[in-house]
């Protein structure tokens with residue numbers, strides 16, 4: 120792209136909960152259209168890092184730029200940042216009082232002020248794109264985990280974000296439903312969406328990710344091309360971790 | 367002996383099971399039998415002149431247009447005022463501000479932990495002291511007592527509702543860019559209102575029944591009128607039978623109406639679980655999100671009937 124800045128840039132992010140130091144100076148950068156996969160042991164701060172990037176939590180120090188805009192600046196409204204940076208959660212988190220299509224369009228209607236008919240059309244279109252044209256008016260409780268997660272992805276895309284963050288999107292799913300979600304994510308990546316994905320699905324990381332970051336103890340221990348780090352990690356800790364998740 | 371015991375137990379279980387599977391029907395049958403027996407009894411008394419039907423017919427207007435209307439008015443006004451109070455108190459109770467939390471908790475404990483009759487008398491004394499010579503003192507005290515009492519109960523109901531909402535849904539809403547006011551309006555409130563409908567209906571009925579105690583401070587509501595007629599005419603069965611029927615005429619249809627609306631507008635995974643036998647639609651497939659909400663809602667808001675659970679478990683292990 121002609122723009123010189125990366126789509127996401129985080130510099131020296133620190134975050135503590137009381138006395139627990141979770142992030143100890145994390146920096147990363149993702150170019151427009153790239154996919155970054157983050158791996159790391161439980162408690163290493165992966166979720167906290169993602170939450171900092173869309174300002175669900177504020178970093179104690181450090182700077183974050185989204186598409187060149189310094190979002191950690193005190194004059195930037197967090198709601199504005201979250202509209203640009205969508206998020207998909209491990210436990211789907213669909214709104215249980217709304218049908219699939221209304222889950223997808225709630226933001227369009229209530230934040231962007233788009234009228235219900237137009238929003239519904241957009242919602243149906245999005246649900247079709249994740250293969251759920253026959254579940255438009257179902258409530259979340261009547262959907263399988265894989266279907267719920269695909270609705271959640273459609274909901275994230277509805278706001279037309281610049282970036283989508285995925286926090287272990289398949290780890291709450293029964294094995295039989297994992298691939299349908301990964302397929303949707305792969306297609307999204309191929310269409311040029313900028314993505315940060317916390318996942319231990321190594322096949323996805325190898326096939327789709329451009330870069331990979333290995334996080335441990337709140338620090339980036341190793342980073343590089345996804346394939347290189349997975350197949351020939353340089354540091355001992357990374358080797359151990361990779362052999363563990365490769366099984 | 368043992369065989370007989372087991373046999374009769376089996377019959378009991380079967381009856382219990384049949385009732386579980388035909389809840390509205392069996393409730394209707396019980397109510398119908400009860401009402402018929404009552405009328406047969408009263409009619410027999412009428413024949414012997416022990417029950418004065420003419421009293422009932424001549425006093426119906428006073429019972430309805432003075433007693434019942436006052437009862438409904440006082441309950442309705444207090445219930446609605448108490449709802450605002452309860453909602454704010456619940457909000458204070460779950461806020462992060464310590465002092466507010468403590469204040470809310472103190473209020474809730476104080477008014478749920480004392481008899482409402484005592485509260486009514488105290489309010490009457492306070493209002494009488496503050497407004498000497500004012501003619502509607504009893505009315506003011508009545509509304510104050512009922513409002514502040516029901517406010518404490520409703521606060522706990524709302525708190526349960528808020529607690530039953532999954533934290534994750536709120537986070538998802540924030541991640542979409544909703545402000546905290548929008549989260550309340552579009553995500554929390556619609557769910558909370560659904561979850562609290564059954565306990566809030568119970569609370570209305572409980573309050574309506576508690577309003578009978580207002581007769582003590584001279585509020586002319588349904589119970590006061592029944593007592594008043596008893597003292598004037600020296601009839602006992604007649605005024606109290608009439609009052610009983612009028613109370614039932616207020617509470618039973620209301621409970622039925624709310625239950626009907628609840629089933630009609632049911633959302634799978636929210637509130638009313640599908641295995642109560644009330645809802646005969648499609649069973650929700652257990653998704654993680656839905657089952658969590660349902661379980662939280664059940665444990666917080668729907669008192670599980672231990673007897674029902676016991677028989678259900680026994681029956682399952684037998685099959």
Ligand SMILES: Nc1ncnc2c1ncn2[C@@H]1O[C@H](COP(=O)(O)OP(=O)(O)OP(=O)(O)O)[C@@H](O)[C@H]1O
Nearest residue numbers: 136137139141159160161162163164165166167168
């Ligand atoms: N809101 C919070 N308050 C206090 N501590 C928290 C909070 N959120 C996270 N933590 C702690 O911060 C640490 C990092 O949590 P985080 O969720 O970022 O880890 P993670 O890498 O995503 O782990 P997992 O793989 O288990 O999801 C953990 O020790 C966690 O207990």
Ligand SMILES: [Mg+2]
Nearest residue numbers: 165166167286
């Ligand atoms: Mg995590």
